[in-house]
Amino acid sequence: MTHAPLETRLPDTGPLRETVLRLAEAGARVADLVARGPLAGDLDAAVGDSGAHEAGDAQKHLDLVADRLFHEALAGAPVAWLASEERAEVEALAPGAPLAVALDPLDGSSNIAVNAPLGAIFSILPAIDDPLASFLRPGAAQVAAGFLVFGPTTALVLTLGAGVDRFVLDREAGRFRLAQAGVRIPTQTREFAINASNRRHWAPGLRAFFDDCLLGREGALGADQNMRWIASLVAEAYRILVRGGVFLYPADARRGYEAGRLRRLYEASPMAFVVEQAGGRATDDRGARILDQAPASLHQRTPLVFGSADMVGMVARYVARA
Known part of the structure; x- marks a missing residue:
């Protein structure tokens, strides 16, 4: 799969639309790799001598691959700065662009070997000239956020600050299709x-x-x-x-x-x-x-x-x- 458009109520044009579509495309590429499991190599292999990244958690081969795929997808996007859990510092992509993206490119990597759900999480903020200060702001500054789940189906959950939509990857069509608009968390629960x-x-x-x-x-x-x-x-x-x-x-x-x-x-x-x-x-x-x-x-x-x-x-x- 080389392209994964998103059926959504994004603006027709603009930086936010392009950035979300690129994140969705990268998510579909990671999902394809996850679905291959050990056929794609030893994705669960520890990386480096310590097997830990900057944040101090165990780092697996798939962590680095997912990070690279998202980085490649965002190259050329209207994103000034990229902060990844897998990287020590903020990366400059297109200084002067209006957005900044914070990314956990692979959540749940302890589940790789046991075929349990994995995913990715992203946050989109307005960029300012100071790369670090673009991210060290209250969470309320976000303009969009979401996450992917690589499970029996590949799902994408997205908010642009006006409700939450849930999408499912249609692999035959090569696109994320809207499965539920206006998601609301049930109040009655046990x-x-x-x-x-x-x-x-x-x-x-x-x-x-x-x-x-x-x-x-x-x-x-x-x-x-x-x-x-x-x-x-x-x-x-x-x-x-x-x-x-x-x-x-x-x-x-x-x-x-x-x-x-x-x-x-x-x-x-x-x-x-x-x-x-x-x-x-x-x-x-x-x-x-x-x-x-x-x-x-x-x-x-x-x-x-x-x-x-x-x-x-x-x-x-x-x-x-x-």
Whole structure:
């Protein structure tokens, strides 16, 4: 596949349209590679001596390939600056262009070998002359954001700041087709997603919320809850957009986890923009709105809680009274 147009309500012309279309095209190319799995080589192979990138997570061969494919797609686009989770510094693409793109080119790379969902996340901001300052702004400065999921179907979720649309890649036609306009996160839900193996490291309020979820109808929540954990942020977010629920990746007492693990710029801010545009809520693990917060550095980490607004608010209340 060499071209993947997007059926969407983008402006007929302009920088934002061109940039989103190029991101969609790169996403389709990565999806083709992911679908080949081991037939495309050892995509799960660790890279370098340390096997870790600038943000400190394990770096796989597919991380670098995906980063290159997105970089190639954005070359020549109206994008002044590109910040990638896989790169230490901001890259200059077309200085003077009106947009800046922050990108997690491959989310969930721990799932490569086990054939579980992967994805990519992007954030689009207005560019200013200072490349670093273009990105170190509150999440509310975004003009568009979205993510791709490489699963049984390849899906693209997109917001331009006026609602959320969901697309599915039609491989025969070579284009993303609109599957649902105006996505809204269901408000009635009985699902939560968290890595329960870390319970002993959590703050008391989060442990109390988790314990009441396990108690179900016999506890304070008064209803049985289902626990989910896919180890892929994009897959968790996609499920919440479809079925509702809450996702939690809190800070905890382990070394290196004191400020959470998800990147504010590449993961938390774009997810928060999408979630809020779909009627949900996104906060840190103390209840502070993610979109009000600006990263202090390109790879700064943050706790993240998002999903159905009522459930996110409930988590904040448990934390506040602990």
